Amino acid sequence: MNTPYILEMRQVSKTYGSGHTAVKAVDGVDLLIKPEEIVLVMGPSGSGKTTLLSMAGLLLRPTEGKIWLNGQETTPLTERQLPALRLRSVGFVFQAYNLLGALTARENVGLVMHMAGRNGRSARTRAAELLTMLGLEHRLNHLPADLSGGEKQRVALARALANDPPLILADEPTGNLDSKIGREVMELLCCGLGRDQGRAIVIVTHDHRLRDIADRVLWLEDGRLSDDHRGNLESMASHQIGETTR
């Protein structure tokens, strides 16, 4: 299917449970992401952001609706086929970094390339290049435990970019970082390497300060997605500022 979109979600819903205990976490969402687009999905806790991201990343199947990733419809794919598609088409950045504790920074990045079939030497070289571009040339052989939060997130970013996926999904990428480091990481993600080769980026966050690096800001509440809802965002921003002041 020829499509101008990297990610296309049509009338996607996700319901947990059944009968009178059923909870609709995502309700009839249409989400279209073009190449080079940076989309911020914001919303209160429990609004369905992570569920939406999980479905976009093919980790969770929708109860209703269809998802196309890079032009390929994912609904008919079996559970065995999905990991390979995820590996090549989606890069994940998590709030908790989720690096493998026993592997060095370079090995963490190299592993995903190795999983995708790249040979060891080529994966090591590419991992070192990516980490160097992210300013971690002096940390290549350090274990995650020896890295700062910002460094860990940069390693996670390099890992997400390792297989040159067309789509990056980031879940609260600045959630565990202070504002300065968080800003640096987001600039690397959205303005530097992350945006190369027409890559699209979807970021789920509470952090209103990220609004100005996004092309589009979407608001998710009660499982329903709407375009930039200025009132909600302003309200969220003032709430966060209030929290900081306290």
Added chain:
Amino acid sequence: MLKLAWRNLIHERTRLIISVGGVALAVLLIVVMNGIFAGGEKQATTYIKNQPAPLWVMQAGVENIHMASSILPADAVERVRSVPGVETAVGILYTGGGVEVGDTLVPSYLFGVDPDASFGGPWSLTKGTAAPAANEIVVDQAFAQRYRLALGDTVSVMGHDLVIAGLSKGTFGIAVNLTFVNKEALAQTLGVPSQSASYILVKPVSGTNLQNLADELRTALPQANVMTQTDFIASERDLIRQTGVDVIRAMSTVAYVIGLLVIGLTIYTATLERSREYGVLKAIGAKNPQLVRVVFTQAFAAAGLGYLLGVGLAYGTSVVVSRLFPDILILINPPQLLREVPALAFITALAALLPVGRVARLDPLVAFRA
């Protein structure tokens, strides 16, 4: 992914030590138990092996020395000697019994040997004579050392005081304690004619066909059993195996269960602790078979290291034990070590099943939990 398995394994040193140590102890137990048993087998057949007699004649129906009683007719030795092709025939008397050292009765195999015979007695001596007179006995030097005995000391056998006249070597172990007394004196004590023999050790004329000679001997002594030295050794070994195989099997089972539990628990704990990481790998795009391989590799690497360490410890133990306890022979042979590998591999695979199941069922969404 193999590197990940290896790194996961060595990242947690304490767990690695417990895992490898547990397997090593299990392997050590199995190898040493089998080694003691193999050593016992070797010791039990040592008398037959060390006599220069390719043919052995004994009472019909008897096929062993261990746990057997044999008595041949008084003229049997002479009849054997008269068979063409026989160069030397030596009759020995044998009975199970005990050597009393003070108040202690030490179980012993008593061999009544003819002082004038060219063989039949101890084949290696450290001191004294190999041919005991009527009131003399030859005991093993390790036996003498254990009971603080020396040449000229007196021990008692079947109510008779005997002076230690010789110290033999290689005749004392956990399975055997060979002592040599005067054949005529033993015959008197047992109440049998002095020419009687329990076994006749036959050395053929050089170039004689053994099977033909054995047939000739069977014809000459229709009431006797004639065995080649090789068959006699094999028969003795089979008997020892039959008596000990259940014990060895039980001990090996216990050891393997210990190994199973150690590997299972440590790999399961390691998998539990890293379950989030496995979930993250799944989220990123790792397939279940890849993760299963990681868990199996960890289990097999731990078991492999434990096996090598256990074998090394077993060899070390055999050296130390042989120095501290000369009667205990731990015989470790490579084919036996290789025979343990499939069993250990099976146990390891079994132990890895539980953590593998856990990894296979992991929800990749765990990656999104902060």
